[in-house]
Every structure is written in C-alpha cells, then in structure tokens.
Amino acid sequence: MNLILIFIAAAVTNNFVLTYFLGICPFIGVSNRLESAFGMGMATTFVMTLAATVTWLINHYLLIPLHIEFLEYVTFILTIASLVQLVEMFIRKTSPELYRALGIYLPLITTNCAILGLTLFVVLRNYAFLEAVIFGFGAGVGFTLALVVMAGIREELEFADVPKPLKGTGITLIIAGLLALAFMGFGGLISS
Amino acid sequence: MPLYKEFTKGLWKENPVFVQVLGMCPTLAVTTSAIYGFSMAAATTFVLVSSSFVVSVFKRFIPNQVRIATYTVIIATFVTVAHYFLKANFPPISKALGPYVPLIVVNCIILGRAEAFASKNSVVRSLADALGMGVGFMIALVILGGVRELFASGAVFGYTVMPHWQPWVIMILPAGAFISLGILVGVFNLISTRMKR
Numbered sequence: 001m002n003l004i005l006i007f008i009a010a011a012v013t014n015n016f017v018l019t020y021f022l023g024i025c026p027f028i029g030v031s032n033r034l035e036s037a038f039g040m041g042m043a044t045t046f047v048m049t050l051a052a053t054v055t056w057l058i059n060h061y062l063l064i065p066l067h068i069e070f071l072e073y074v075t076f077i078l079t080i081a082s083l084v085q086l087v088e089m090f091i092r093k094t095s096p097e098l099y100r101a102l103g104i105y106l107p108l109i110t111t112n113c114a115i116l117g118l119t120l121f122v123v124l125r126n127y128a129f130l131e132a133v134i135f136g137f138g139a140g141v142g143f144t145l146a147l148v149v150m151a152g153i154r155e156e157l158e159f160a161d162v163p164k165p166l167k168g169t170g171i172t173l174i175i176a177g178l179l180a181l182a183f184m185g186f187g188g189l190i191s192s
Numbered sequence: 193m194p195l196y197k198e199f200t201k202g203l204w205k206e207n208p209v210f211v212q213v214l215g216m217c218p219t220l221a222v223t224t225s226a227i228y229g230f231s232m233a234a235a236t237t238f239v240l241v242s243s244s245f246v247v248s249v250f251k252r253f254i255p256n257q258v259r260i261a262t263y264t265v266i267i268a269t270f271v272t273v274a275h276y277f278l279k280a281n282f283p284p285i286s287k288a289l290g291p292y293v294p295l296i297v298v299n300c301i302i303l304g305r306a307e308a309f310a311s312k313n314s315v316v317r318s319l320a321d322a323l324g325m326g327v328g329f330m331i332a333l334v335i336l337g338g339v340r341e342l343f344a345s346g347a348v349f350g351y352t353v354m355p356h357w358q359p360w361v362i363m364i365l366p367a368g369a370f371i372s373l374g375i376l377v378g379v380f381n382l383i384s385t386r387m388k389r
Contacts, residue, residue, distance in 0.1 A: 019366050024216035025300055070276070073294050074268040081261060113217045113298040120291045165381035166374070169213050173374030180367040 003134050005190060006127075010138030013190050016114050017146040018180040023114030027147060028172055030105070037151035038144070040105045045140025047087060047109050048118055051080050052136025055119040056129055076119045081110045114143055149179065198317050202324030208301045209332035210380040215301040218292050219333060220369040226349045229337030230330065231285045235278060235293060237326025239270045240302050244310040244322035251311050263306040264297070271296045301325060339372055340364065 016022045023044070030040045055076050063069050088106045092099045109115065118139050122132045153175055162171050208214050218236065223229040243266050247254075254262050275293045278286040286293065296302070305325055310318040338348050344364045346357030362368040 021217045021221040021366065021369070022295075024220065025214070028213065028216065070272060073272055073275075073297055074265060077264055077268050077297050078261070081264065111298050111300055111303060113295050116298050117217075117291060117295055120294055124291060163378070165385070166378040170374045170378040170381065173370050173377065177367045177370030177374065180365070180370055181362075184365070184367070 003131065006131055007134050007138040007141075009190055010135050011142035011145065012183070012186045015142045015146055015183050016117070016139050017143055018176070018183045020117065022117040023112050023143055026108060026112055027150065027176070028169065030108075031147055031150040031172070032154050034148065034151045034155060036105075037147040039101050040108075041140075041144025041147045043105045044109055044112060044114070044143050045137065047080070047084055047106075048115055048140035048143070049133060049136045050083055050087065051115050051119055052122055052132045052139075053129075054083060055079055056122055056127070056132040059123060060129075072120075072123065073116075077116060080115050080119070084110045114139065146179070150176065153179075195317065195320055198320040199324040199327075202321065202326070202328035203331065204328070206325075207328045207332060207380075208325050209329060209336075210377055212301075212304075213377075214304060215299045215329060217295060218299060219329075219336065220366070220373060221292050222289055223333055223337035223340055223369060224344070224364045225341040226334055226337040228285070228288055229333035231278070231282070232289060232292065233326070233330035233333040235274045235289075236296055236299060236301070236329055237323070238274055239267060239296050239299075240305060240326045240329075241319060241322045242270045243267045243302060244305055244318045245315065247306045248310040248313060248315045248318035254311075259311065260303070260307070263303055263311075267302050267306070268297045301329060336369075336373055336376060339376070340368060343372075344368070 010016070014020065017024065017027050026040055026044075031037050058075060058079060059072070063072060063075065084106055088099075091106075118136055122135060127135055150172075154172065157171065157175075166174070202208065206212060209216075209219050215236070218232050222232040243263070246266050247263060271294060274296065275286075278289070278293060305322055309321045313321070340363045342348050342353060343357075343360045345359055346352055346354035360368070363372065
C-alpha cells in the first residue's frame with residue numbers, strides 16, 4: 001500500500017516537473033514534438049530508476065559506513081554521469097533500434113536536474129531500498145507524463161495566434177503554469 | 193571586446209534567465225520571496241565565479257575527453273562548500289532552499305560558462321564573464337521573487353508595500369511561478385524589441 005502511495009505521489013500529485021520544478025530544461029527544450037518528448041521521457045525513466053537504485057546502494061554501503069556523507073553530491077553526480085554512459089554503450093550494443101530512438105537524448109540526461117534531485121530526495125526522505133526504486137520509477141513516469149501532455153499542447157499551439165513577445169518560451173511557461181494548476185486537482189488523491 | 197563588456201553582456205543582452213532560458217529549476221523553485229531569490233542567486237554566483245576561475249586557471253591541464261566530468265567535479269566541490277556555509281551561517285535560509293542548493297551542481301548556466309567561456313579565455317576575462325552572468329541571474333531572480341512576493345503578500349523583502357492587499361495564493365504556488373516567469377519573459381522581449389528600434 002505504502003509503495004503504491006509513493007508511486008502515485010511521485011508520478012501525479014507531486015509531479016517532479018510541475019511541483020518541484022525539476023527537469024525544466026528538457027521540459028521546455030524537447031517538448032515541441034510528441035515523438036521526441038516520448039523518447040526523452042522513456043530514456044529518463046530508465047535512468048531515473050537505475051540512478052535511484054544505484055545511489056541508494058552507494059549511500060548505504062559506502063558513504064554512511066565510511067562517514068563521508070559530505071561527498072554525497074560529488075559521488076552522486078559522477079554515478080549518474082557514468083550510469084548514463086553505461087546505459088548508452090549497453091543499448092548501442094544490444095538494441096540498435098532502441099539506440100536510434102533514444103540515442104540523442106541520453107547524453108542530455110546527465111545534466112537533467114530531475115535525476116540528481118531524485119537521488120537527493122531519496123536521501124532526505126530516508127526511503128528503504130524498495131521504496132527508493134519505486135520512487136525513481138514513479139518520478140520517471142511523472143516526468144514522461146508532463147512532457148507528453150506538454151508536447152501535445154504545443155503541437156496544437158503552432159496554429160494559434162500568440163502575441164509576438166510571448167512566442168516560444170513565454171507562452172510555454174504560461175501553459176506550464178496552467179498545467180500545474182490542473183495537476184493540483186489530483187492533490188485529493190493522497191491526503192497526508 | 194573591452195573587459196567591462198564581458199561583464200555587462202550578462203546583465204541584459206545575454207541574460208541567463210530571460211534570454212538564454214538556462215537555470216530554470218532554481219529560478220522557478222526558490223522565488224517565493226525576493227530574499228530567497230537573492231540568497232539562491234548569491235550562492236550560484238559564488239559557485240559560478242569560483243569554478244570559472246579554477247577552470248580557466250587549469251584549462252591547459254584538463255584533457256579534452258574528460259573535460260565535462262572534470263568541470264562537474266570542480267562545480268560539485270564548490271557547491272558542497274556553499275551548502276555547508278549556508279547551513280552553518282544562515283540555517284533558516286538553508287532550510288527554506290532545501291535540496292535546491294545542492295542542485296546548483298546541475299545548473300546549466302555554470303557548466304555552460306565553464307564549457308563555452310572559461311575553458312577558452314584568460315582568467316581575468318573569465319572572472320568578468322562569470323560575475324556578469326551571476327549578477328544577471330541575480331537580477332532575474334530578485335525581480336521574479338519580488339513580483340511573486342508582492343502579489344502573494346503585498347510586501348517586498350519583507351517590507352509591506354501594499355497594506356490592504358488581498359493575497360493571491362496562486363503566486364506562491366508552482367502555477368504562479370510558471371505564469372509570472374512567462375509574463376516576465378514576454379515583458380523582457382517587448383522592451384528589448386522596443387529598444388532595438
């Protein structure tokens with residue numbers, strides 16, 4: 001039950017993009033086409049789940065026993081960077097098709113603050129191992145959801161008559177604001 | 193290009209938030225009030241200037257293949273310094289900013305300046321550039337924080353400006369952050385095009 005709650009909270013009610021403002025750069029940058037938004041979302045979900053798993057293990061079996069928690073940020077960011085690299089090499093060897101679909105998005109993921117934010121949240125909230133994995137997966141699903149919804153809206157927006165100064169970033173941010181309002185409506189799903 | 197121009201370009205012409213649309217996460221997340229925006233920008237500027245300095249001093253010794261990883265480690269080191277400094281000296285601010293201080297590590301402005309400027313230019317120029325970008329970031333955050341605080345509570349930097357203001361709760365919610373920044377970017381574009389004419 002607890003795991004389901006963590007999943008729903010990470011994916012919908014406390015959506016990473018729309019309530020914690022994590023991963024805004026790809027959210028604005030890659031959300032102009034539905035197809036690329038979905039690819040980016042999938043790649044990010046994959047890396048998020050892995051990152052939550054691996055950094056949890058590193059934190060509990062390396063940093064805490066050795067009392068070097070102050071190295072947290074350096075270790076985590078290096079872990080994420082090397083994970084992305086590994087995932088890229090693995091996908092290129094095993095499934096060229098998937099690589100062609102995700103390839104260009106993978107390097108971008110390293111600098112996605114949603115991933116580092118996720119690993120920091122796991123530490124802050126003292127999640128157990130399974131909770132951390134589910135949390136990572138849920139956050140990824142939520143990120144994909146926000147990205148895909150946004151891309152759908154922006155594809156329609158190309159035909160809309162937007163005031164000139166607001167074109168591009170301005171209108172995207174305002175729509176994101178309206179989306180955030182809409183997502184607040186899900187708040188009732190979890191009352192805690 | 194004269195040295196002062198390296199500094200001033202970050203303030204308006206290449207403003208990191210309004211023009212380059214970089215570093216959005218902290219910009220939106222911590223600007224519920226002007227003072228939080230200011231503290232966040234001060235911490236970011238510290239990391240930006242120090243890492244630009246280190247990168248430009250050691251640019252000859254950093255191998256090209258691992259430069260991004262090296263920059264990231266340099267940045268993460270200074271972020272750790274900033275985080276513990278805030279935690280020790282300004283505990284309430286550190287608590288309010290929460291995980292967004294460590295998240296300076298992945299602020300694209302810093303990595304962007306290290307890669308695009310500090311790794312190719314002299315130490316003095318890199319310092320001027322980093323300082324300009326930092327101040328530009330600060331201007332954007334203080335304006336956004338000020339606007340949100342003003343409409344949310346009728347005060348700026350904690351001083352009441354509009355005494356009988358009916359608070360707009362939406363301004364401190366995430367939705368208010370997105371909408372205010374969207375409108376501010378629009379206003380910025382409007383002023384820029386007017387000035388060019």
